[in-house]
Amino acid sequence: MAEARRRILVVEDEYIIAVDLADALAESGIEVVGPVGNVARALAVIEAEPLDGAILDINLAGDAVYPVADALRARFIPFVFATGYDRSAIASGYETVPRCEKPVDGKRVADLLFRSIADR
Amino acid sequence: MADDSPAAAPSPGSDELLRVVIESATDFAIFSMDPSGLVTGWNTGAERLLGYSETEMLGRSADAIFTPEDRVAGKAEEERRVATAEGRAIDERWQMRKNGDRFWASGLMMPLSAPGLGYVKILRDRTEQHHTEMRIRESEARFRLLATNIPQLVFRAQADGRRSWGSPQWIDFTGLSFEDSMGFGWLDAIHPEDRDATLAAWNDAAEIGEYYVEHRVRRATTGEYRWHQTRARPIQTGTDDRDVDWVGTMTDVHDLRELQGRQQILMAELQHRTRNLLAVTQAIAARTLRASASLDAFSTEFAGRLRALSRVQGLLARTDQGAIGLRELVWGEMEMHGDIEGRVTITGPTVTLTPTTAQTIGLALHELATNALKHGALAHDEGRLGIGWDVAATRPGYALVLDWCESGVALPHGRPRHAGYGSELIERALPYQLGAMTRLDFTADGVRCRITIPLRSANHG
Numbered sequence: 001m002a003e004a005r006r007r008i009l010v011v012e013d014e015y016i017i018a019v020d021l022a023d024a025l026a027e028s029g030i031e032v033v034g035p036v037g038n039v040a041r042a043l044a045v046i047e048a049e050p051l052d053g054a055i056l057d058i059n060l061a062g063d064a065v066y067p068v069a070d071a072l073r074a075r076f077i078p079f080v081f082a083t084g085y086d087r088s089a090i091a092s093g094y095e096t097v098p099r100c101e102k103p104v105d106g107k108r109v110a111d112l113l114f115r116s117i118a119d120r
Numbered sequence: 121m122a123d124d125s126p127a128a129a130p131s132p133g134s135d136e137l138l139r140v141v142i143e144s145a146t147d148f149a150i151f152s153m154d155p156s157g158l159v160t161g162w163n164t165g166a167e168r169l170l171g172y173s174e175t176e177m178l179g180r181s182a183d184a185i186f187t188p189e190d191r192v193a194g195k196a197e198e199e200r201r202v203a204t205a206e207g208r209a210i211d212e213r214w215q216m217r218k219n220g221d222r223f224w225a226s227g228l229m230m231p232l233s234a235p236g237l238g239y240v241k242i243l244r245d246r247t248e249q250h251h252t253e254m255r256i257r258e259s260e261a262r263f264r265l266l267a268t269n270i271p272q273l274v275f276r277a278q279a280d281g282r283r284s285w286g287s288p289q290w291i292d293f294t295g296l297s298f299e300d301s302m303g304f305g306w307l308d309a310i311h312p313e314d315r316d317a318t319l320a321a322w323n324d325a326a327e328i329g330e331y332y333v334e335h336r337v338r339r340a341t342t343g344e345y346r347w348h349q350t351r352a353r354p355i356q357t358g359t360d361d362r363d364v365d366w367v368g369t370m371t372d373v374h375d376l377r378e379l380q381g382r383q384q385i386l387m388a389e390l391q392h393r394t395r396n397l398l399a400v401t402q403a404i405a406a407r408t409l410r411a412s413a414s415l416d417a418f419s420t421e422f423a424g425r426l427r428a429l430s431r432v433q434g435l436l437a438r439t440d441q442g443a444i445g446l447r448e449l450v451w452g453e454m455e456m457h458g459d460i461e462g463r464v465t466i467t468g469p470t471v472t473l474t475p476t477t478a479q480t481i482g483l484a485l486h487e488l489a490t491n492a493l494k495h496g497a498l499a500h501d502e503g504r505l506g507i508g509w510d511v512a513a514t515r516p517g518y519a520l521v522l523d524w525c526e527s528g529v530a531l532p533h534g535r536p537r538h539a540g541y542g543s544e545l546i547e548r549a550l551p552y553q554l555g556a557m558t559r560l561d562f563t564a565d566g567v568r569c570r571i572t573i574p575l576r577s578a579n580h581g
Contacts, residue, residue, distance in 0.1 A: 089388040
């Protein structure tokens with residue numbers, strides 16, 4: 001790829017899953033930002049770093065990820081959910097966000113995210 | 121053929137015409153009587169309906185067709201009195217045939233035109249209709265009894281939802297009076313947001329043949345809206361096909377709906393946990409595979425880690441609050457590694473962990489134990505292992521301090537060249553996931569590890 005490596009934020013509270021996903025993304029040529037495991041850290045990263053996209057787990061140690069989603073929307077940064085929750089359990093206003101069911105395949109979630117970026 | 125023309129036929133007199141009409145009206149019993157009730161005329165219909173022939177009845181009292189109890193009560197005389205006074209007497213009553221059978225008669229008695237000539241009476245057998253009406257009346261009574269004694273709110277309505285009756289339970293529940301509920305007045309008790317759907321369902325009802333809606337109904341005593349399931353069906357109310365009423369019940373399904381809602385949340389949570397666990401398993405497998413030199417090595421390592429994971433799940437399944445005891449977690453892990461009696465000491469107060477904390481600590485302990493078994497305190501008889509913990513006051517709140525202390529081991533000096541998965545879980549996963557502070561030292565005497573995890577105050581004690 002001639003273009004610069006895309007910078008993708010990974011938000012996932014479970015360390016083991018977060019690292020696995022980050023490894024898979026890095027293998028696809030993505031520059032992973034994070035991973036971070038809670039809402040406060042995620043918001044701080046969004047504030048400080050340029051991002052091309054984000055992959056969000058919905059439940060972060062009991063806290064919902066939606067404030068992070070809102071911060072990304074405010075900056076027009078595309079994102080996808082990687083979650084164990086069904087669509088029916090996703091809060092209203094976020095039903096149209098592309099969603100990958102856990103266990104997530106790193107390559108698939110990256111493709112999904114790139115399609116969102118292309119659609120932008 | 122002029123002879124056959126109707127004009128040539130003899131024209132009957134009006135008396136003759138009346139006689140023909142009366143004789144041919146065989147479905148009606150028509151008879152005349154003098155002022156005292158003695159029969160003066162008796163048609164074929166009367167013979168058929170009442171069983172007496174004309175010759176039998178002429179000159180005899182027409183009171184014979186009344187039931188004995190009506191005769192004693194003077195009903196026959198009363199009928200004549202009313203007919204005289206009012207020009208006609210109409211009544212429906214049981215009357216009696218010659219053979220004693222009773223039938224339900226609809227009767228009309230009129231005085232003959234000239235006073236003193238007597239009366240004419242026309243009777244019709246309406247027994248069948250009477251029975252039908254009685255059945256309807258009885259079923260109506262049964263309906264009322266049922267409708268006013270079941271917990272559901274019951275109503276009757278026309279096909280468009282216009283209400284004609286509401287049970288006392290409806291009045292009690294909604295506080296709307298019987299009159300105020302009529303027509304579409306009942307809509308007042310329906311939640312404003314549900315009124316459109318409630319009315320729309322009536323539009324569909326005629327087509328489907330059933331009314332069904334779930335909507336919120338206001339309870340007068342508390343002002344709260346409670347979910348009700350309302351069903352109605354058309355029922356025949358009379359002998360005419362057009363006599364159709366819609367009868368409906370409203371059942372309080374509020375608690376049921378809340379229960380279903382809670383169940384859905386539980387199901388979603390269960391699904392979330394299951395998928396997360398699968399993701400963790402997948403990640404551990406990928407990680408183990410990358411670090412394994414052979415498939416055999418992978419199998420052994422991966423099976424051990426999977427068992428550690430499933431032990432935590434097993435402990436989780438046995439608790440109802442979703443809290444896992446640290447002691448049970450430590451014992452479970454150590455017991456897996458054979459006879460530890462005399463070589464391992466485990467001490468610490470009762471502390472419970474959240475499932476996430478337990479899972480990460482469980483995996484970390486598993487790596488420490490596996491390492492101790494291969495190279496450390498559990499690899500030799502002289503080795504000793506102490507696992508101890510306590511709750512310490514920190515700022516802010518409390519922290520769990522867990523110590524893993526191996527001794528009597530002759531370790532090659534310094535950190536192993538290839539720091540394994542255990543090191544990563546302790547030095548990176550625990551801080552990342554639980555905000556823990558960790559220290560891992562490979563001393564000459566064995567491995568020393570201290571894990572400090574911030575606790576919510578409710579988690580110990």
